[in-house]
Amino acid sequence: xxxxLAPSQIAALFPAYLIVGHDxxxxxxGPAVAARLPGLLQGSALTxxxxxxxxxxxxxxSNDGQSVRLSAIHHNRIQLSGSAVTIDDGILLAVNxxxxxxxxxxxxxxxxxxxxxxxxxxxxxxxxxxxQILSDAHRTxxxxxxxxxxxxxxxxxxxxxxxxxxxxxxxxxxxxxxNARRLASEGRLSSDDRRLARIIEKTVERGAxxxxxxxxxxxxxxxxxxxxxxxxxxxxxRHFLSTVAGPSVEMSFDLRCGDAACLVSRxxxxxxxxxxxxxxxxxxxxxxxxxxASALRPGDAAAxxxxxxxxERHPAASSSASCEVSSMPWAAASVDNSSKPSLVGVDEFxxxxxxxxxxxxxxxxxxxxxxxxxxxxxxxxxxxxxxxxPRADIAGVxxxxxxxxxxxxxxxxxxxxxDGFCVTAASTYGSAMAALHEGVYDVxxxxxxxxxxxxxxxxxxxxxxxxxxxIVLMSGYVPDRSRFGSGWSFLRKPLDVxxxxxxxxxV
Amino acid sequence: MYxxxxxxxxxxxxxxxxxxxxxxxxxxxxxxxxxxxxxxxxPDDVTNRLVAAVAQRTGRxxxxxxxxxxxxxxxxxxxxxxxxxxxxxxRTLVEFVDNLDRMHQTIQTSMPEARMPSFxxxxxxxxxxxxxxxxxxxxxxxxxxxxFQGLLARFGLAGTIxxxxxxxxxxxLHIAYGSGDG
Numbered sequence: 001x002x003x004x005l006a007p008s009q010i011a012a013l014f015p016a017y018l019i020v021g022h023d024x025x026x027x028x029x030g031p032a033v034a035a036r037l038p039g040l041l042q043g044s045a046l047t048x049x050x051x052x053x054x055x056x057x058x059x060x061x062s063n064d065g066q067s068v069r070l071s072a073i074h075h076n077r078i079q080l081s082g083s084a085v086t087i088d089d090g091i092l093l094a095v096n097x098x099x100x101x102x103x104x105x106x107x108x109x110x111x112x113x114x115x116x117x118x119x120x121x122x123x124x125x126x127x128x129x130x131x132q133i134l135s136d137a138h139r140t141x142x143x144x145x146x147x148x149x150x151x152x153x154x155x156x157x158x159x160x161x162x163x164x165x166x167x168x169x170x171x172x173x174x175x176x177x178x179n180a181r182r183l184a185s186e187g188r189l190s191s192d193d194r195r196l197a198r199i200i201e202k203t204v205e206r207g208a209x210x211x212x213x214x215x216x217x218x219x220x221x222x223x224x225x226x227x228x229x230x231x232x233x234x235x236x237x238r239h240f241l242s243t244v245a246g247p248s249v250e251m252s253f254d255l256r257c258g259d260a261a262c263l264v265s266r267x268x269x270x271x272x273x274x275x276x277x278x279x280x281x282x283x284x285x286x287x288x289x290x291x292x293a294s295a296l297r298p299g300d301a302a303a304x305x306x307x308x309x310x311x312e313r314h315p316a317a318s319s320s321a322s323c324e325v326s327s328m329p330w331a332a333a334s335v336d337n338s339s340k341p342s343l344v345g346v347d348e349f350x351x352x353x354x355x356x357x358x359x360x361x362x363x364x365x366x367x368x369x370x371x372x373x374x375x376x377x378x379x380x381x382x383x384x385x386x387x388x389x390p391r392a393d394i395a396g397v398x399x400x401x402x403x404x405x406x407x408x409x410x411x412x413x414x415x416x417x418x419d420g421f422c423v424t425a426a427s428t429y430g431s432a433m434a435a436l437h438e439g440v441y442d443v444x445x446x447x448x449x450x451x452x453x454x455x456x457x458x459x460x461x462x463x464x465x466x467x468x469x470x471i472v473l474m475s476g477y478v479p480d481r482s483r484f485g486s487g488w489s490f491l492r493k494p495l496d497v498x499x500x501x502x503x504x505x506x507v
Numbered sequence: 508m509y510x511x512x513x514x515x516x517x518x519x520x521x522x523x524x525x526x527x528x529x530x531x532x533x534x535x536x537x538x539x540x541x542x543x544x545x546x547x548x549x550p551d552d553v554t555n556r557l558v559a560a561v562a563q564r565t566g567r568x569x570x571x572x573x574x575x576x577x578x579x580x581x582x583x584x585x586x587x588x589x590x591x592x593x594x595x596x597x598r599t600l601v602e603f604v605d606n607l608d609r610m611h612q613t614i615q616t617s618m619p620e621a622r623m624p625s626f627x628x629x630x631x632x633x634x635x636x637x638x639x640x641x642x643x644x645x646x647x648x649x650x651x652x653x654x655f656q657g658l659l660a661r662f663g664l665a666g667t668i669x670x671x672x673x674x675x676x677x678x679x680l681h682i683a684y685g686s687g688d689g
Contacts (some may be wrong), residue, residue: 107594111606124595125613131588132511132545140540 010092014115016080018093020046024058027090032097032113036078036325049073053062057084058091068093087275087301096120163477167449169474171405173208174494177201178411181497184408185418206239208494213240215477216267227261227373230307231294233269241268241292244277248287248316251277257307262370264353272346273311276366279343280313281363288315305372306355313364395420398439402432402446402458403474412445414493419501427455436462441469443504448475456483463488472503508554511545513538515583519576520561528543528564535560548620550643570649577653581661593661599661600633600684623649629673629680634685639677648678655682663687 006441007028010017015032026042026049040049050070058066065083070093072078082095096118099109114121183189184197216237234241234255242251252254273292280290291312299306317441343359346368346469350357355370399421403409424439426432429452436444438460445461459471463485471485476493484490489503520529526579533539536556542549562572587594596610604626610622624642631637640651648670655668659682666684673679 107591110598110602111601111609112594112597116609121609122613122616125592125610126617128588128592128595129546129614129617131591135588136510136543138546143540 009092012084013117014094014096015113016095016115016500018046018080018095019087019090020093021090035113036097036108037072037075039074063210065094068095068436070095072169075325079440098197125372138419162214166211166342168475169211170208170215171408173204173211175405175411175477176204176406177208177410177494178197178415178497180204184412204216204494209239210238210243211476212492216270226265227263228266229257229261230264230269230309231255231257231260233266234273234292234294234309237270237273241273241277244274245281245290248258249281249284250287250289252289252291254291254293257296260296260305260307260372262353262355263373264370268349268353272349272368273309275343275346279366280311280364284313284315286316288313290314297369299369299371306369307372308367309371310365310367312366317366336424351362396422397443397504398422398424398441399443399445400424400426400435400439400441401433402429402444404447404449404451415497418506419505427451429458432458433461435479436466441466443470443472445474445500445504448473448477459485460487472500508549508551509545509618510543510547510549511584511589512554513543513549513557514545515580516561516576517543517580518583524565531662532557532560532564534681535563546618548618573647573650574653574656577650577655578657578660580654580659585661600658600664601628601636602627603658603662604628613673625677627677629679634683636682636684638680638682641671641677651678651680655680659684660687680683 005013011031015030017028017030018026018033019028021027024045024047026044026046029040029042037049046052050072053069054066057066064096065085068080068082068084072080079094080095081098082093085092085094096115097113098120111121115475139165147323174447180197190195199410201293213236234253238251238253242274245251277290291310291314293310293312295308295310297306297308343366346366347357350370353370355368357366357368359366359429366413397420398418401409401412401416401423403412403425404427406427409427413423413425424435424441426435429450432446432450433453435441444458446458448455450458455473455475459473460473470489471487472489473484474491474492474493491500491503513643517529520532536553536559538553538557542553542557558569558572558576561567562569565572581593584590592610592614596606603627606627607626611625615621615623621641624644624647627639629639638655652668652670659666663686664684665677665687666682668682671679671681
């Protein structure tokens with residue numbers, strides 16, 4: 001049966017069709033080809049514009065036609081593929097566009113250029129769908145990263161605020177401590193008043209401990225792993241940890257590792273302890289005791305000696321119902337349970353530090369083990385990093401005190417003058433430099449953060465120009481020790497007055 | 508509906524009202540990232556909850572929100588990997604609408620559960636286009652009006668869209684348009 005089709009009907013079926021006369025010249029050009037190849041003219045030879053496979057395409061072997069493939073000579077992105085069918089006045093090339101991926105990307109092709117039955121169309125659309133799915137997968141994979149970045153950014157902002165607040169608090173604590181000490185040394189005070197002054201000092205000491213811990217945690221981004229004594233970290237932060245536990249929980253410490261050091265970050269240890277304490281505290285709504293204990297344990301041959309930290313909770317006696325409730329947070333907690341990030345965080349920290357973490361709900365016990373590093377790797381102590389024996393006779397030791405907090409400076413002057421030191425005061429970097437040029441000193445006692453400069457810069461200058469002078473820096477911030485010169489000492493604010501005296505007396 | 512609709516709604520809320528607003532929408536609708544996979548098909552109830560929550564959060568009537576969302580849709584689709592499908596569907600307004608059913612049918616071979624609307628060009632001429640629309644879903648006429656406004660804008664055009672009835676029970680859209688320059 002023969003069916004006669006009008007050119008528009010052929011175009012609807014094969015938008016890229018061509019009709020070639022028996023002389024090999026183009027007679028009709030389908031709209032999709034005409035739009036793509038405007039230089040294609042009726043009457044021109046097909047072979048001027050296309051290379052054709054097979055070469056004997058002009059002799060179709062059956063009524064179904066012969067497969068042909070045309071490649072545009074002057075537009076290498078365009079190829080046509082389909083069948084050559086003999087018709088009355090020539091050959092119908094019932095072909096479809098086969099655009100390259102690049103040509104498709106150019107956006108110059110549209111659905112209308114393709115036959116309704118062209119298998120390329122689903123391919124093109126499905127490719128776009130696949131890209132969308134990949135894009136979704138990529139976005140989904142990135143979402144945790146973005147969330148982590150947002151949290152990190154938020155943490156850094158909180159850290160900065162916490163750091164500034166902690167610094168201000170330590171300055172205030174320093175002023176209170178120094179002036180309480182001045183008060184206590186007043187000869188005319190009664191013993192009761194002196195006892196009150198001592199209470200003020202002790203209270204400030206506790207507040208300062210918590211503030212220092214806050215600052216250490218706030219500055220965790222600068223806290224890289226280093227050999228540190230875990231016992232010392234716990235001891236230095238025991239007030240802070242007790243504050244975290246809250247008033248209904250009693251904390252006990254049994255630390256037996258001495259100076260044994262582990263290669264960890266200070267804030268990492270603190271975070272782990274805080275997380276474990278918070279979990280324990282939340283599991284004991286009626287209060288109780290949290291016992292923190294450390295001990296050295298023999299590890300296997302590869303691991304060497306291990307430092308074990310145990311956090312054990314002992315709930316206060318309560319009804320069975322409340323016991324059940326109190327155990328729920330722990331029952332839900334698992335190192336593998338992402339809904340309990342605290343324990344997961346502890347586990348990650350410990351594993352990253354080369355150790356192992358375990359949690360036994362039935363025993364109300366969490367423990368982590370960290371490899372002990374050799375003692376030679378342990379750093380200098382946190383406070384007063386260089387020690388010298390105190391000298392009995394301190395009269396006449398010339399101290400340049402640089403402190404921008406007026407009341408702290410005033411208290412320091414009075415305290416040190418009373419001890420017999422010969423004190424010169426400065427409150428800015430500039431005035432300190434002027435004093436250094438004008439006078440001769442044995443000791444520089446300077447705050448790290450100063451108007452117009454820094455105590456570190458002062459120390460550098462003194463090290464270079466006045467090498468005989470001893471340098472003691474003090475700060476409420478956790479300092480970057482890498483900026484300190486060798487032999488410098490550091491005192492954390494609020495100042496421990498007896499330590500200060502010992503340091504200055506050792507000149 | 509398929510997840511790309513949800514993605515677009517999320518992007519619109521994020522762009523115009525911020526992350527907190529979207530968080531509140533998700534809370535109210537009871538949805539999460541699992542409802543945002545573009546090639547997945549979700550029950551209409553999920554989409555309806557999201558639309559209702561966005562309308563509530565943004566203080567808009569649902570039909571106003573749907574029209575606004577329709578206008579937003581094409582810009583959103585153009586920016587992502589679906590942009591190539593948009594460009595492939597048509598180079599002119601009429602060609603685009605004429606090819607919509609074919610494009611939807613092809614997509615449906617990948618997402619057999621998806622229920623796609625149908626758009627047929629009933630008539631076209633200089634500055635006007637008559638489209639017959641049908642869908643198994645009811646109440647989405649404001650969305651379709653917004654979609655055509657967005658489509659006109661995509662081709663640099665502007666115009667008015669009025670809704671009537673087509674003889675075969677479809678919804679007939681009369682679109683009169685001109686250059687979007689002014």
